[in-house]
Amino acid sequence: RVRFTIDLRDIDLERRKDIEATLYPAIDHICEKHQVTSTIRVDTESEPRYCAEAIMDDMRKSAQEIFGQAVPELMSGPFHDAIAMSTVCDYGMIFVRCKDGISHNPKESAEFEDISKGAELLYQTVVKRVVE
Structure with missing residues (x-):
């Protein structure tokens, strides 16, 4: 069993969502290739905040x-x-x-x-x- 965290952040919310959209299929592909399973749990999803x-x-x-x-x-x-x-x-x-x-x-x-x-x-x- 392996556990790890991916901390994905970006000042541009749309760009972060685009990266997420490519990340999940990549994880699925890796799991299929190595005959393992994965569970993804999103802990926090917050919008970027900007200094005044x-x-x-x-x-x-x-x-x-x-x-x-x-x-x-x-x-x-x-x-x-x-x-x-x-x-x-x-x-x-x-x-x-x-x-x-x-x-x-x-x-x-x-x-x-x-x-x-x-x-x-x-x-x-x-x-x-x-x-x-």
């Missing part, structure tokens, strides 16, 4: 002022508190660089300098939101 553009704009401006350059942006896939809050208020997220890119894991580790930069970006963004 106004907050992101303030983060971009703050990052430019603090660091003198644009910083990388990424879409968050994990189920952060932001998913629950997205139905109540606008939100933005700041990610801090972690050693070896490991996050949400006991091995997660971040340098003080990176944490400090994230905190400074948060502070400056909040100041922008309050003052403007």
Whole structure:
């Protein structure tokens, strides 16, 4: 018996559905080829949530002022508190660089300098939101 999880996420819901539509037949084909069976259980199906553009704009401006350059942006896939809050208020997220890119894991580790930069970006963004 083998158990595994497929965590399929995408910022584009239709694209994710297209991938799902090809995934299930592929699993069936593999099972048939190897004479095994499969059971698929969908645990969670949620629509993508997006950071508020106004907050992101303030983060971009703050990052430019603090660091003198644009910083990388990424879409968050994990189920952060932001998913629950997205139905109540606008939100933005700041990610801090972690050693070896490991996050949400006991091995997660971040340098003080990176944490400090994230905190400074948060502070400056909040100041922008309050003052403007």
